Amino acid sequence: MPDTSARPLWTAAEVAAATGGVLHGDDRPITGVTYNSREIGPGDLFLALKGARDGHEFAGDAFAAGAATALVEHAVEGGAYVVVPDALHGLESLGVAARERAPHVKRGAVTGSVGKTSVTQAIKAGLDLAGPAHGSIKSYNNHIGVPLTLARMLVQTQRAVFEIGMNAPGEIAPLSRFVAPHAACVTTVGPVHIEAFSDGEAGVAREKASIFQGLVPGGAAVANGDVAFSDVLCDAARSVGARLLTFGTDAGHDARLLDFRPDAEGASVAAELFGQRIDYRLAQSGAHWGLNSLCVLLMLDALDVSLDTGLEALAGFQPLAGRGQTRTVTLADGAFTLIDESYNANPLSMAAGFKTLGARTTSGRRVVVLTDMLELGDQSRDLHEGLAAPIDSAGLDLVHVAGPEMRWLYDALPVSRRGVWRATAAELAAEAVMLVAPGDVVMVKGSNGSKASLVAKALADLQGRDMPPATR
Template structure:
């Protein structure tokens, strides 16, 4: 909610005008929007959307919590309402109205198989330093999250960035057209949501590339030049008349990664940006952040943010929750380092995580704790078993795993690398004290739906736990 008492985000009458709805009741000022009645703040507009439950059932609770008005498609009691034919369509119209009433705003859009949320928030960090900025929160990147983020954009905003995701073909282009970005990027392409595409990664690549379809005339398309489908991305950008900017490690890239050196506090990057040599610091140590940072800098450049401002933002941008946050966990006999990558996982991010872990200095073992990767369809077994190669290449010492799909990886590992395997993440979390010992560096990674976060939290909770074992009984492997 904008902190501006003199100018509300909307008024109820403005919502009615933007959505083509009919206002019943007072023309109340509106400070924010939400579809979750449990998140209502006084002065919010409650969106009675239809989902697993009909939002209209919660309108009374929303008004009791202080909602100023409700967007509805059938009558409810309790306060002012804006009646529309369909509340989701109404939200979409409100988002477009928010975009169109602020034509001065420079807008960016982000998609990709890996790294969407982190890259979006890193761009937002740069936008914040450059002036009033707005961005997606959490992973609000779908058919509800994108128009909701637009509708929440204050008119005073100067720059904004929107995350755009997909679960099936045909979802990204319409969302990009809602945003009408001045710059759009594809962070990377890989086998994520692959079960929805008959032609596998090629289909994923085409869907990701469709983000460029929504660019305003003369907009900038930022593409990863290191992925197998970089040609497809670049061709799509050219086909819509976009200005193309490519990041990667190869010659000819507009933003070229030359060297990436992680350390305990982050990493040092050596690169070239439009032919200019750069050396800069990151607060992130993940190997994938070399390319991610170049993607961020190209997006910020396209959104008229000075390079020095972008570098300042990257130097201070910390890992997000479940996406690389690192902490020291004190246990009897010493401490271990916990890297929490539990929010999401796919073959690309797994391999990047293994490289990151393998590059970390560790007085003990480099241990990875994995739960199932989801939404891989018929490719799941091969992709899980295929993780054994990147684990070997990274030189990791020990693998603990949970879930029926991770069993395929576990069985593909040499005995020297096998730690514990359990049917569920909850079962593995119950044995957290056996997963790590003093001096170890432990990364937890898995799909959100396979509950990797339970294991990460259980390991964090070992902090000074009375009577916790030292970890000496955990399976150990030679280094």
């Protein structure tokens, strides 16, 4: 293959050719692609997408910030632009062109009710060690994020991984077809976005399994064999002729978890991979990372990454922001451990978090701070009340909650475990100094929309503070 390391991501003429658009102005090299005028860097292609605001309104700002070219639906002022009938469809065409001009790239796709962002980034860590790699950033997993991630893929990339999400039925399969992955996985299936499905988790399982519809012929389908709807995943993989690979705790899986032992620095894992015993370290201590790590290893194997490289990547892969990052918050007269799980939450991830917290050794209390789980439809009360059982199983000492849905859990808890309930996360955050004491291990978890991050930040900001006598 010729050396393409010096070539730009795109040129304006290439964008016009890929999208079927018409270039107005000079043909210029393009070094990046974005739809957010506030993120524009010199040489970027600005996408004038229509959302809550019309992106065309910000074309001038984008050019002023250094945009080389804009993809638009009508003429704009300030720089060169490519006119297409529909800017979103233009982005989709650009993503497909990026995929087709680099047929050598091994592509992976990840979905699941829990853990897809962390698993995607762990796979990306392994791909990075194996050679030039590309992947989703943040949670760019929807109808804009997936084609945008494709459009940003350099020709010299060897391997890439894409996160694929959904809010409603029928969204995953089209996104998977954009990616056309060589390997695709479902991390797990649970009651997430169930208000959009008349048959609850069964519908969620079918939607997640539809990621296999985009696989290239003979591609690998990696499925969680421990979930209640594993047969839905496996049947979907077989129906498209995929090479089925499963992970779980029972005998017969391609990757089988034998033992998971968390500690202060992460966890030690014992497993079998294709019948071979392997022992390895993780930088993650969350109980769910036992199976997550097996999913990662199967995906890396399917993308032609060696086992040694995969294990090296897992050993160094740290928890992401809001997804298990742990820090010591030093107070004037002691310290507590803060586990930030504030990015998102659902019943599955809640139970996993409680189990992780319960396994931590501490001289103080095991405290969990929770905000509402969202998009649970008419099952919300039952699912919030149902958190009391895994809290009890994990042996947690104290539970603080915020939000109208979490009131159901609060009332279901024994008085001995009840901390405080507040109507909003902001109210709870304002009382952060009263929620913890030196020696505690504290986990904050809730749906992003219910603002659990406000509480996590307030607790982190106690660094150096003196604690009132009531908390000691």
